[in-house]
Amino acid sequence: MANFNTVAGCVLASALFAMVVGKVSNAVVHPHKLDKPAIAVADEAPSAVAAAPAAELAPIGPKLAGANVEAGKAVFNKQCMTCHTVDKGGANKVGPNLWDVVGAKKATHAGFSYSSALQAKGGEWSYEDINHMIFKPTSYVRGTKMAFAGLAKEQERADVIAYLRTLADTPKPLP
Numbered sequence: 001m002a003n004f005n006t007v008a009g010c011v012l013a014s015a016l017f018a019m020v021v022g023k024v025s026n027a028v029v030h031p032h033k034l035d036k037p038a039i040a041v042a043d044e045a046p047s048a049v050a051a052a053p054a055a056e057l058a059p060i061g062p063k064l065a066g067a068n069v070e071a072g073k074a075v076f077n078k079q080c081m082t083c084h085t086v087d088k089g090g091a092n093k094v095g096p097n098l099w100d101v102v103g104a105k106k107a108t109h110a111g112f113s114y115s116s117a118l119q120a121k122g123g124e125w126s127y128e129d130i131n132h133m134i135f136k137p138t139s140y141v142r143g144t145k146m147a148f149a150g151l152a153k154e155q156e157r158a159d160v161i162a163y164l165r166t167l168a169d170t171p172k173p174l175p
């Protein structure tokens, strides 16, 4: 019996010891969980950059003369055509038809139901405003219906805008 008690005591002691070690190591290990917020902070960095004020975009005007209309058409067909037609009198789809959009009053294409956010924006589609819109629509017009991530590459934006400019009876002058 004495033997059994000794053994049982040992088992109990080791169990207790294991529990204590477990708690202590938990306490020691726990601070490492702070790694997670550290990663989250790193994650936020790119979006903070992407959400930088639209005003910090370099002017696109000087890039338009050297832009490539054909390349712009290719980018447009890949990225924009799912939602926009560009032919004269073309249908509105998810987005409005974009014939003659350069210089047009914002949110006024006939028969399209614009978001109130874009209607409230006001003014005309200058080259620079289109640049901001296609760089990051949701930053430029908070609450826009244009659910498009945006074209990050300046060259692609210049090419697309140069292409949009050609879609008019009388293309607007280059800046």
Ligand code: HEC
Residues within 6 Å of the ligand: 076, 079, 080, 081, 082, 083, 084, 094, 095, 096, 098, 101, 105, 106, 107, 108, 109, 113, 114, 115, 116, 117, 118, 125, 130, 133, 134, 141, 143, 144, 145, 146, 147, 148, 151, 160
């Ligand atoms: C997922 C669909 C979608 C894609 C992709 C998309 N757009 Fe749009 N676009 C819209 C919608 C919807 C609106 C109307 C926005 C509103 O009312 O807020 C719009 C509005 C616009 C306007 C303003 C038109 C006006 O009459 O005021 C321009 C310019 C424009 N888009 C250009 C582009 C270009 C260029 C691309 C490709 C780089 C593109 N969009 C990609 C859906 C899209």
